[in-house]
Amino acid sequence: MLGLLKQIISQTAERISSQVLDYVPGFLAALFILAVALIVAKSIRWMLLKMIKGISIDRFLRKVGLTAGTEKWKAPQLAAQFTYWSILAIGALAALNSFNSQLTTRIIETAVFLFPKLLVAAAIIVISAWLGRYFGRSTLVWAVNENMPSPRLLAAAVRGFFIFSGVVTAADHLDFARSVFIAAFILILGGVVLCAALALGLNGREALHRYLDEGKKGSAESEDRPLWRHL
Amino acid sequence: MNDELLSQDVHKALAEIGGADIVVGIPSYNNAATIGHVVAATQAGLEKYFPQYRGVIINSDGTSNDGTRDAVLKTGLDKGQLLLVTTPLFPVHRLSFPYHGIPGKGSAFRLIFQIAHHLGAKACAVVDSDLRSITPEWIDLLLRPILHAGFDFVAPYYHRHKYDGTITNSIVYPLTRSLYGLRVRQPIGGDFGVAPGLLKRYLERNDWETDTARFGIDIWMTTIAIAEGFRICQSFLGAKLHNAKDPGLDLSAMLHQVVGSVFRLMQDYQSVWMARTGSQDVDLFGFRYGVGLDPIEVNTDRMLAAFRRGCEELGDVWSTALSRETYETVQKLGRSIDGSENSRIDDSLWAQIILEFAIAYKRQPVERAHLLKSLTPLYLARVASFVLQTKLLASEEVEKEIEHLCLCFEQKKPELIRQWNGENHPSSRKPEKAKL
Numbered sequence: 001m002l003g004l005l006k007q008i009i010s011q012t013a014e015r016i017s018s019q020v021l022d023y024v025p026g027f028l029a030a031l032f033i034l035a036v037a038l039i040v041a042k043s044i045r046w047m048l049l050k051m052i053k054g055i056s057i058d059r060f061l062r063k064v065g066l067t068a069g070t071e072k073w074k075a076p077q078l079a080a081q082f083t084y085w086s087i088l089a090i091g092a093l094a095a096l097n098s099f100n101s102q103l104t105t106r107i108i109e110t111a112v113f114l115f116p117k118l119l120v121a122a123a124i125i126v127i128s129a130w131l132g133r134y135f136g137r138s139t140l141v142w143a144v145n146e147n148m149p150s151p152r153l154l155a156a157a158v159r160g161f162f163i164f165s166g167v168v169t170a171a172d173h174l175d176f177a178r179s180v181f182i183a184a185f186i187l188i189l190g191g192v193v194l195c196a197a198l199a200l201g202l203n204g205r206e207a208l209h210r211y212l213d214e215g216k217k218g219s220a221e222s223e224d225r226p227l228w229r230h231l
Numbered sequence: 232m233n234d235e236l237l238s239q240d241v242h243k244a245l246a247e248i249g250g251a252d253i254v255v256g257i258p259s260y261n262n263a264a265t266i267g268h269v270v271a272a273t274q275a276g277l278e279k280y281f282p283q284y285r286g287v288i289i290n291s292d293g294t295s296n297d298g299t300r301d302a303v304l305k306t307g308l309d310k311g312q313l314l315l316v317t318t319p320l321f322p323v324h325r326l327s328f329p330y331h332g333i334p335g336k337g338s339a340f341r342l343i344f345q346i347a348h349h350l351g352a353k354a355c356a357v358v359d360s361d362l363r364s365i366t367p368e369w370i371d372l373l374l375r376p377i378l379h380a381g382f383d384f385v386a387p388y389y390h391r392h393k394y395d396g397t398i399t400n401s402i403v404y405p406l407t408r409s410l411y412g413l414r415v416r417q418p419i420g421g422d423f424g425v426a427p428g429l430l431k432r433y434l435e436r437n438d439w440e441t442d443t444a445r446f447g448i449d450i451w452m453t454t455i456a457i458a459e460g461f462r463i464c465q466s467f468l469g470a471k472l473h474n475a476k477d478p479g480l481d482l483s484a485m486l487h488q489v490v491g492s493v494f495r496l497m498q499d500y501q502s503v504w505m506a507r508t509g510s511q512d513v514d515l516f517g518f519r520y521g522v523g524l525d526p527i528e529v530n531t532d533r534m535l536a537a538f539r540r541g542c543e544e545l546g547d548v549w550s551t552a553l554s555r556e557t558y559e560t561v562q563k564l565g566r567s568i569d570g571s572e573n574s575r576i577d578d579s580l581w582a583q584i585i586l587e588f589a590i591a592y593k594r595q596p597v598e599r600a601h602l603l604k605s606l607t608p609l610y611l612a613r614v615a616s617f618v619l620q621t622k623l624l625a626s627e628e629v630e631k632e633i634e635h636l637c638l639c640f641e642q643k644k645p646e647l648i649r650q651w652n653g654e655n656h657p658s659s660r661k662p663e664k665a666k667l
Contacts, residue, residue, distance in 0.1 A: 134597070137547075137548060137598075137601050138600070138601065140544060140545070140547075140548070141483075141545065141548060141601050141604045141605050142483075142604070143544075144540055144541055144544045144545055144605075144608065145482075145483040145537075145604060145607050145608070147537070147540070151544050152544060
């Protein structure tokens with residue numbers, strides 16, 4: 001009985017040790033690759049921070065209107081951090097590859113195929129956020145100058161519309177919950193159009209009356225308008 | 232500078248005329264009510280003061296739908312009342328063409344200049360089509376310095392109501408004077424005389440499709456003349472009485488076009504204005520006399536309300552242009568402004584605001600439209616402050632106040648140059664508030 005137990009234990013230990021021995025080289029290689037990636041990432045981040053200081057990226061970003069929202073993070077830090085994490089991600093994939101198993105191969109393949117799509121999706125969201133911010137500001141300034149009610153709300157709506165459009169496009173590009181996003185987009189857009197149509201319809205009569213009254217009063221009233229002889 | 236921009240109709244009409252010594256241009260858009268008087272005064276001026284010259288009056292019209300062009304071509308002139316000493320040797324031709332391109336005063340001027348250049352004119356003048364106070368003497372005063380004294384550019388000098396021309400008085404005159412060192416009192420007056428050399432230079436420029444095509448044209452012409460060293464003088468034209476600008480036009484758009492043109496030209500001519508210090512008078516022709524002016528009512532409450540609203544809503548946009556100190560002063564004023572001595576946008580603060588916006592305009596090209604349009608509430612607050620400050624003052628005293636503002640701009644110029652060159656830029660000391 002004891003002999004049988006011994007045999008089972010020794011066979012199990014052998015199997016485990018052989019499996020561990022199978023994985024040890026891969027594991028060590030993975031650790032090595034990760035360590036190298038970490039060193040390379042840190043070195044490049046350090047070098048980038050030193051180099052980019054001389055390049056006026058902040059000035060460029062200010063020129064293209066991308067500074068707001070990133071004021072806590074300086075542009076050189078952002079670039080350096082992005083590079084650092086990119087190198088680490090590549091290192092992690094390479095480390096996984098050293099195991100040479102079906103699972104890791106599939107993970108790497110997925111990551112490699114998804115990476116360009118992720119980049120494009122991120123670019124779509126960044127661009128839509130920038131457009132949203134730009135047109136949101138345009139709306140804000142216009143609404144204030146025209147004395148419109150709730151200018152900040154209008155600006156936020158415009159900004160939200162652009163960002164949401166960007167998210168829908170990015171989700172469509174990634175093939176991620178495509179129908180959900182598109183349906184939500186259509187529902188929201190439809191709701192906005194319906195609200196606008198109702199508002200226009202309900203207030204249109206009054207506005208038309210005002211417009212016709214103004215027309216009758218002619219130029220006499222136009223002299224009262226605030227735009228008097230600024231030039 | 233090419234004649235291909237002139238249509239077949241224009242070419243045909245010009246071929247019939249052959250050439251001209253003097254061209255007077257009148258840009259218009261729905262000015263049927265006033266343009267007849269302007270055309271009559273111009274023709275009388277040409278026949279009375281320049282009888283030996285071949286004169287042409289060009290109306291450059293923005294497709295008016297009120298019969299403006301008919302008014303130009305059909306307006307009669309009772310020559311019996313002109314008491315002409317010399318019979319004109321040549322008839323004064325009148326032409327009216329629609330201009331093409333971006334709708335605006337600048338595009339209208341472009342057509343006039345092209346025609347003047349094509350006809351080989353020795354002098355060209357432009358006058359606004361909404362003038363009620365123009366007389367034949369204006370034509371003499373705008374053209375004679377060019378034809379007989381060798382000047383290249385004649386700027387107008389008017390008597391205006393103290394609240395008339397507020398963009399001129401609060402921004403364009405002080406800024407242009409402090410930058411380029413010449414005291415051209417009405418740099419965007421709208422009525423100018425131009426010599427052929429300068430005309431050619433205008434047509435050579437490739438920035439006609441910018442704000443120059445709209446209300447930026449006046450300051451564009453004046454600045455080029457000053458900055459490129461052309462001979463400049465002013466002519467005293469008396470009172471400027473004119474219809475209000477198109478009330479449908481958005482003030483912020485007009486401010487954007489005029490101030491944007493000044494800021495853009497600051498970049499083009501930075502080597503010129505950086506080298507100039509102080510300012511000097513410009514020759515003034517014509518006999519100066521006092522005139523009665525139309526009263527102007529101003530609603531300062533509405534302006535101050537617009538400013539308060541701007542402080543509440545536009546802090547984020549202003550904070551990208553203004554330094555921390557200026558921004559905080561403006562926000563503090565937003566809570567307390569009432570136009571009293573201690574609670575208004577004074578000369579120093581106003582000059583500081585404009586100069587910081589000029590720097591921001593240079594450094595943030597993408598944000599330019601926002602910056603310029605967001606200036607409107609600040610401008611209105613400044614106008615309201617000025618109106619309340621000068622309520623009891625006579626015109627001469629108001630002129631002294633404007634002189635004080637100009638001196639503030641001149642005093643701040645060294646700081647402007649430092650900041651323009653990248654030193655101590657306001658954005659390096661940003662306000663903390665940044666909401667949108």
